[in-house]
Amino acid sequence: MKDIERYADLIVRQGVNLKKGETVALACPVIAAEFAEAIAEAAYKNGAERVVMFWGDERVSRLRYKYESLDSLTAVPDYVVASRDYILDKGGVYISIICDIPDILADVDPKVVAAAGKASNKALHRFRESTSVNATRWCLAAYPNVAWAEKMFPNLKGQAAVDKQWDYICKTLRLDEEDYLGAWKKHEQALARRSKFLNEAGIVSFRYTNSLGTDFTVGMPEGYIFTGAVEKSRGGVDFTANLPTEEVFSSPDRRTANGTLVAAMPLVRNGVTIENFSITFEKGRISSFKAEKGEETLREIIETDEGSHYLGEIALIGYDSPIRNLNTLFYETLFDENASCHFAIGRAFPTCIKGGENMTKEQLAAAGINDSLQHVDFMVGTKDLDITAYTKDGKEIAVFRKGNWVI
Numbered sequence: 375m376k377d378i379e380r381y382a383d384l385i386v387r388q389g390v391n392l393k394k395g396e397t398v399a400l401a402c403p404v405i406a407a408e409f410a411e412a413i414a415e416a417a418y419k420n421g422a423e424r425v426v427m428f429w430g431d432e433r434v435s436r437l438r439y440k441y442e443s444l445d446s447l448t449a450v451p452d453y454v455v456a457s458r459d460y461i462l463d464k465g466g467v468y469i470s471i472i473c474d475i476p477d478i479l480a481d482v483d484p485k486v487v488a489a490a491g492k493a494s495n496k497a498l499h500r501f502r503e504s505t506s507v508n509a510t511r512w513c514l515a516a517y518p519n520v521a522w523a524e525k526m527f528p529n530l531k532g533q534a535a536v537d538k539q540w541d542y543i544c545k546t547l548r549l550d551e552e553d554y555l556g557a558w559k560k561h562e563q564a565l566a567r568r569s570k571f572l573n574e575a576g577i578v579s580f581r582y583t584n585s586l587g588t589d590f591t592v593g594m595p596e597g598y599i600f601t602g603a604v605e606k607s608r609g610g611v612d613f614t615a616n617l618p619t620e621e622v623f624s625s626p627d628r629r630t631a632n633g634t635l636v637a638a639m640p641l642v643r644n645g646v647t648i649e650n651f652s653i654t655f656e657k658g659r660i661s662s663f664k665a666e667k668g669e670e671t672l673r674e675i676i677e678t679d680e681g682s683h684y685l686g687e688i689a690l691i692g693y694d695s696p697i698r699n700l701n702t703l704f705y706e707t708l709f710d711e712n713a714s715c716h717f718a719i720g721r722a723f724p725t726c727i728k729g730g731e732n733m734t735k736e737q738l739a740a741a742g743i744n745d746s747l748q749h750v751d752f753m754v755g756t757k758d759l760d761i762t763a764y765t766k767d768g769k770e771i772a773v774f775r776k777g778n779w780v781i
Contacts, residue, residue: 377540380549381515382412384617386420388558389513390467391613394421397466399458401428406473406517413469426461432475432645439482439490447490450497458501462510467613472516476525476705479645487644488674495747507724507731508605511613516708518543525705546618546697546709558603558614565602568622568690571781572600572773576766579630580688580773582715584759586636587652592688593630595742597728600624608731620697620712623689625722627742631655631685638714639753642705646671653719653752659683660719675719681746687718693757693777707751715755715774720748 386392398417402410414425438447461468479487495502504510523535530538544550548557579593602622604612636652648668653676654661660683665672676682691714697704698713722744724730730738735745761774772780 377544377549378409378412379416380554381544381547382409382416384547384549384554384558385413385469385513385515386416388555389515389614389617390469390511391611392417392420392422392467393611395423396421397461397464398422398425399428399461399466399468400425400471401430401469402471403473404429404431405475405519406471409471409473409517413471426457426466428457432478436478436482436645439479439486444486444489447486448493450494455497458498462501462504466510468505468510468512470512470514472514472706472708473519473522474642474706475519475521475645476642477645477647478521482645484644484646484671484674488678491644492678492747506721507608508613509608509731511607511611512615513613513617514615514708515617516543516706522705526702542700542702542704543709545700546712562603562614565620565622566604568779568781569600569602572622572624572763573598575763575771577763577771578766579764581762581764582633582635582754582759584636584754584756586638586756587634588636588754588756588759590631590633590635590655592632592685593627593742594624594688595627595727597741598624598626599726599728601726605725616708616712618697618709618712620691620695621689621716622691623687623723623726625726625743626685626688626717627658628684628686628722628744629658629742631658635717635752635754637752637754638756639703639710640705641668641672641710641750641752642707643668643671643675643750647705648672651752655685658685675748675750678720678748679746681744682720682748682750684719684744684746685717686720686722686744686746686749687716687751689716689718689751690761690773690779691715691755692774692779693755693759698755710753711751713755714753715759715761716751716753718749718751720744720746720750 518539523539551557582590634654641648651665757777763771
């Protein structure tokens with residue numbers, strides 16, 4: 375079986391864990407059409423009733439941002455909403471493929487991009503809610519392209535860069551192992567053990583410190599749930615939302631963040647690279663931020679709505695991890711977030727608190743679970759990061775020392 379076929383098989387069987395007779399929605403850029411074909415074939419071979427395509431093209435999107443009026447960009451057509459509602463009504467699964475062209479929107483006004491994104495998120499509220507509470511099984515994965523590969527490997531050009539990028543992606547996905555599905559099962563079990571420890575520890579807060587300048591504390595809500603790799607849908611079916619994934623994650627109490635987080639890696643968002651930035655919190659809310667590059671894009675993320683001024687995710691990943699050990703910046707959050715402990719600005723996961731998937735928005739807010747149109751991960755893990763947990767019975771637990779897991 376070729377690597378592309380193994381990858382497609384992994385997404386269908388490990389990612390969304392497709393069941394016979396289900397409808398598959400596949401969102402994919404046109405430059406990754408060959409991968410879309412491979413995923414569609416894998417889906418049909420594993421019993422899909424229908425594969426529905428949602429095509430995209432960043433180059434055309436750039437032209438829209440340049441030439442369309444803001445009124446046009448923020449008016450989401452009814453058919454776009456109806457197409458997502460169709461998937462929900464069919465009880466389908468959702469696969470989204472990233473094949474971004476780095477910095478393609480560098481010359482586009484970040485306010486325009488942010489406004490269009492905000493309008494889309496509002497219009498597709500029902501779809502977003504369904505995935506956020508795992509009512510719909512979903513999987514996010516990525517596929518190489520020349521521009522992205524050359525960004526990762528500036529000393530290589532064309533196919534040579536793509537070949538190396540493809541090799542690195544296969545390593546992060548364990549596709550270089552003969553029994554790649556078996557390797558994922560072992561990985562799931564390791565993350566599950568750490569999640570179990572954290573969930574039973576009765577943690578009330580964490581403190582982060584490193585030499586980069588991070589000095590930060592954050593609390594956890596009552597009934598928090600850490601999870602990793604495998605999530606469970608409302609229908610009781612296991613699935614893996616991100617491929618690759620190395621994280622054990624939860625949602626913090628939005629009201630409790632205090633101190634400064636210094637980014638350990640660049641963040642690529644809306645085709646813009648944000649570099650050398652830090653964010654400071656007071657009583658949960660972002661009080662200040664700065665960036666040497668891409669600060670306006672960072673500002674637009676933070677100022678999306680009130681919820682984007684708070685945290686929605688806490689994720690723990692050892693510095694000595696498969697992606698970090700490649701010693702290469704991917705310029706894509708799906709990979710880079712899995713090379714580093716990270717937090718996310720914005721929307722939290724209702725499934726990361728006991729009974730959260732059945733709570734109202736008001737109940738979730740009262741429990742400290744954040745809500746926002748945004749969910750943007752940024753990386754803070756370094757080789758000298760220390761993380762200490764404090765428990766409800768007064769204990770201190772060394773969770774990370776010198777960048778790696780202690781537990």
